[in-house]
Amino acid sequence: MSISREDVLHVAKLARLALSEEEISLFTVQLGDILNHAAAACALDTEGVPPTAHPVPIAHLLREDEPRPSLARGLVLEEAPAVEADRFRVPRILDET
Amino acid sequence: MTAVITTAAGIARGVRSGEYPAARVLEEYLARIAAHEDRIGAFLLVAQERARAAAEAIDARVAAGEDPGLLAGVPLAVKDALCLAGLPTTAGSKILQGWHPPYTATAVARLEEAGAVVVGKTNLDEFAMGSSNENSAYKVCRNPRGLDRVPGGSSGGSAAAVAAGFASVAIGSDTGGSIRQPASLCGVVGMKPTYGRVSRYGLIAFASSLDQIGPLAGTVEDAALVYQSMAGADPMDATSIPGDLPDVLSGVKEGREAGIAGMRVALVTELCEMEGTDPTVARVFEETVKKLEKSGAVLVEVSVPSLVHALSAYYLIAPAECSSNLARFDGVRFGLREAGDDVEAMNRATREAGFGPEVKRRIMLGTYALSSGYIDAYYGKAQRIRTLVIRDLEAAFTQADVLLSPTSPTVAFPLGARTDDPMSMYISDICTIPANLAGIPALSLPCGTDDAGLPVGLQVMAPVLSESLLFRVACAAETLIGALPPVLL
Numbered sequence: 001m002s003i004s005r006e007d008v009l010h011v012a013k014l015a016r017l018a019l020s021e022e023e024i025s026l027f028t029v030q031l032g033d034i035l036n037h038a039a040a041a042c043a044l045d046t047e048g049v050p051p052t053a054h055p056v057p058i059a060h061l062l063r064e065d066e067p068r069p070s071l072a073r074g075l076v077l078e079e080a081p082a083v084e085a086d087r088f089r090v091p092r093i094l095d096e097t
Numbered sequence: 098m099t100a101v102i103t104t105a106a107g108i109a110r111g112v113r114s115g116e117y118p119a120a121r122v123l124e125e126y127l128a129r130i131a132a133h134e135d136r137i138g139a140f141l142l143v144a145q146e147r148a149r150a151a152a153e154a155i156d157a158r159v160a161a162g163e164d165p166g167l168l169a170g171v172p173l174a175v176k177d178a179l180c181l182a183g184l185p186t187t188a189g190s191k192i193l194q195g196w197h198p199p200y201t202a203t204a205v206a207r208l209e210e211a212g213a214v215v216v217g218k219t220n221l222d223e224f225a226m227g228s229s230n231e232n233s234a235y236k237v238c239r240n241p242r243g244l245d246r247v248p249g250g251s252s253g254g255s256a257a258a259v260a261a262g263f264a265s266v267a268i269g270s271d272t273g274g275s276i277r278q279p280a281s282l283c284g285v286v287g288m289k290p291t292y293g294r295v296s297r298y299g300l301i302a303f304a305s306s307l308d309q310i311g312p313l314a315g316t317v318e319d320a321a322l323v324y325q326s327m328a329g330a331d332p333m334d335a336t337s338i339p340g341d342l343p344d345v346l347s348g349v350k351e352g353r354e355a356g357i358a359g360m361r362v363a364l365v366t367e368l369c370e371m372e373g374t375d376p377t378v379a380r381v382f383e384e385t386v387k388k389l390e391k392s393g394a395v396l397v398e399v400s401v402p403s404l405v406h407a408l409s410a411y412y413l414i415a416p417a418e419c420s421s422n423l424a425r426f427d428g429v430r431f432g433l434r435e436a437g438d439d440v441e442a443m444n445r446a447t448r449e450a451g452f453g454p455e456v457k458r459r460i461m462l463g464t465y466a467l468s469s470g471y472i473d474a475y476y477g478k479a480q481r482i483r484t485l486v487i488r489d490l491e492a493a494f495t496q497a498d499v500l501l502s503p504t505s506p507t508v509a510f511p512l513g514a515r516t517d518d519p520m521s522m523y524i525s526d527i528c529t530i531p532a533n534l535a536g537i538p539a540l541s542l543p544c545g546t547d548d549a550g551l552p553v554g555l556q557v558m559a560p561v562l563s564e565s566l567l568f569r570v571a572c573a574a575e576t577l578i579g580a581l582p583p584v585l586l
Contacts, residue, residue: 008461015420015464016427017457018445027461030519034412034462035475037520041409042478051480052487054306054336055292055536056561061339063332075199081434088429091443 003032101125101262102582105171105319108265109212112170115159119152119170123214126172130216130263133586138238139248139257141177143217144184148172151214167326169212174264176255177218178225179310180299181205188301189223189233189251192451193432202299203334204268204310204327211326216264219254223453224423225275225303227251228525231516232455239512241584242284243551246509249279249525255313256283262583266323267313272303273411274504274529276311277541281504281554284543284581286320286571287313289529291562292536293338295324296331304418305336307411307533316580317542317572321349324564338562348565352572358393360570362386363497367404368528374506381545381553382503388577389501399493399500403485404531410486411530412523413466413479419456420463426451458519487535494560499570502528504541504554528556538564540571543581552581 008028012019019027073086082089103111111117130143155165175181178188180198187193209215222232230238230253238253240246241261248257252269256279259267269276271289280287288311295310302308312323329342364386390396428434428447435450437443452460466475493500505525515522532539537558544555555574559567 003465007465011461011465011468014468015460016424016441016444016448017452017460018449019457020449023454023457027458030458031462031465033520034523035465038409038413038475041406041482042474044406044478044482046478046481046485049481049484051477052483053480055483055487055534056338058293058338061330061332061335061337071199076430079196079199079431081428081432090429090440091437093440 003028003035101129104316105168105265105314105322108171109167109169109322112155112159113164119155119214120149122170123148123152123172123216126216126262126264129261133261134263136239136244136586137241137257137261138236139174139219139254139261139263140217141187141189141220141235141254142184144215147184148214148216151209155212155214165212167211167322168208171213171266172216172264173208173213174217174219174255174258174267175205175215176221176252176267176269178221178270178301179205179268180301181215181218184218186218186301187235188225189221189235190451190453190456191234191433192426192447196432198299200299203296203331205299207327208268208323219252219258219267221254222251223456224301224419225251225270225272226419226455226459228274228278228522229515230254231512232453234453237512240283240509241586243509243549245511246551247282247512249282249505249509251275252313253279256280256285256287259283259285259313259315260583261586265315266319268310268323268327269313270300270308270310271533272307273415273533274526276313277504277529277539277554277556278525280313280541281552282509284546284552285313285315286317286540286542287311288320288324288540289532289538290324290328290564291338291538293336294328294538294564296334296337298331298333302422304415305422306418307415315583317568317575318349320540321345321568343565345565345568348569349572352569353576356392356576357389357570357573359395360499361395361397361497362389362570363397363399363493363500365404365493365500365502366398366400367402368502371506371527373524374503375508377547378503378505378507378553382555385544385555385578386501389574392577397497399496401489401493401531403482403489406482407486407531407534408523408527410479410482411526411534413475414483416459416463417466417476418463420460420467423456423460483534486531490531490535490537498566500558502556504528504556508547508551508553532558537561538567540567542571542575544578
């Protein structure tokens with residue numbers, strides 16, 4: 001399995017990472033190495049074996065569906081990088097003036 | 098220095114009976130931190146004043162005739178991946194620098210309710226991704242038993258804090274060995290409960306189907322006390338196991354008194370005869386097994402063939418889940434924000450500036466393994482291998498009560514020795530990963546040292562929900578081997 005520079009650029013776009021040139025070269029090599037290490041595992045015949053998403057097959061715990069207060073708005077907004085009018089402020093999304 | 102060399106069980110007894118005040122116990126630990134922490138780097142934050150107030154409150158309760166609980170006055174160090182309202186939480190990452198969580202993790206809240214006194218937040222690999230603590234974005238953490246060595250990771254600070262006598266007990270999180278491997282390298286006891294035994298509410302998520310919070314301590318009994326105080330169903334975590342929590346302290350007592358005679362203990366061929374195992378680790382492990390056999394344990398050997406693929410499966414599943422969990426760090430609601438012309442550019446700039454190299458590498462690997470065209474070949478395949486590991490371990494547990502292996506194939510390695518090659522670092526977790534994939538409880542306890550005094554860890558694994566058996570066997574083994582006291586630097 002070899003990973004190309006284009007693969008790395010595509011995955012970085014999906015993962016929303018603005019990688020440096022140096023990181024692109026490094027990850028092209030390292031991701032290939034790691035996937036090569038997994039090659040034997042990936043070649044294993046697992047026909048008919050179901051996938052495991054949760055290791056302990058116990059019914060999920062559900063809490064009572066009762067209304068309760070959520071986190072205090074002020075406390076949460078205090079930790080936000082930018083706030084305006086009691087909301088999270090982000091760069092402009094819509095192209096309007 | 099009386100409290101530091103005694104156990105958490107001993108401290109709690111002394112505090113509950115009024116024999117020595119929690120405030121005095123705390124000052125002994127704070128004095129050790131003040132004298133030696135600059136050489137170790139176990140903490141990202143020491144919360145002196147908050148701890149002093151908590152210790153005084155415990156003493157006031159004792160004076161008023163109340164019982165503060167199982168961990169009364171026991172100094173506790175908390176891995177900085179767990180939220181504690183009122184103190185900053187960083188997860189070892191620049192992206193969360195200065196962040197104050199608005200709530201407290203269930204595990205931490207329960208330990209404080211049981212009387213534990215939080216002394217500080219410990220150093221870790223960024224977002225718990227690493228096996229040496231060298232991925233911390235803040236500072237180096239050194240192994241108290243060899244200052245040129247890594248403490249292991251990712252709960253390296255928690256293990257180092259206990260080994261150095263900076264806290265009586267600690268908690269960490271274990272996704273692929275992140276409690277047991279540093280416990281092994283620092284010569285302390287470290288335990289990963291069954292997946293779902295301890296609520297993950299308030300633990301900053303790395304790989305949600307693998308993450309589990311557990312104790313680090315100087316003795317098996319102390320680890321059991323911490324486990325017993327924080328485990329059990331929590332309505333805030335839908336994956337926590339419902340029902341009453343069985344008492345494990347009776348298992349500890351049984352192990353100490355009845356020993357290991359008649360227990361079927363199995364050596365796992367694939368983990369005990371591994372290429373790259375340090376000869377000293379192999380020798381100390383063999384000697385330990387002989388001691389167990391001599392005192393009546395029935396030795397069997399089991400093969401768990403799918404384990405040869407466990408490391409590969411883990412390094413696909415964990416990065417896949419991490420890439421999904423870490424999508425929340427987008428510069429909008431908390432943590433760092435870097436400027437960008439639009440939202441996506443802001444997201445990219447923030448994540449590029451805020452994440453370190455290992456976290457980026459795992460996000461990239463996980464995103465790739467989940468991307469269209471590859472998800473079945475990588476993530477799907479890894480999940481099927483996970484099923485094989487679970488089946489093979491279930492079969493092994495029909496032949497034996499517990500499984501044994503070294504915790505780590507090597508003793509603590511020198512700082513910087515493995516930072517250039519990710520695969521060489523990942524191999525550190527080869528013995529600990531199977532328990533995470535299968536969700537079973539496992540524990541590491543010190544079983545000897547090499548010529549330089551670096552500890553070797555014995556790993557005990559038990560079937561799902563068999564914590565009591567695990568603590569019983571571990572305590573019996575510890576009674577035979579002897580516990581390793583903290584280093585008095």
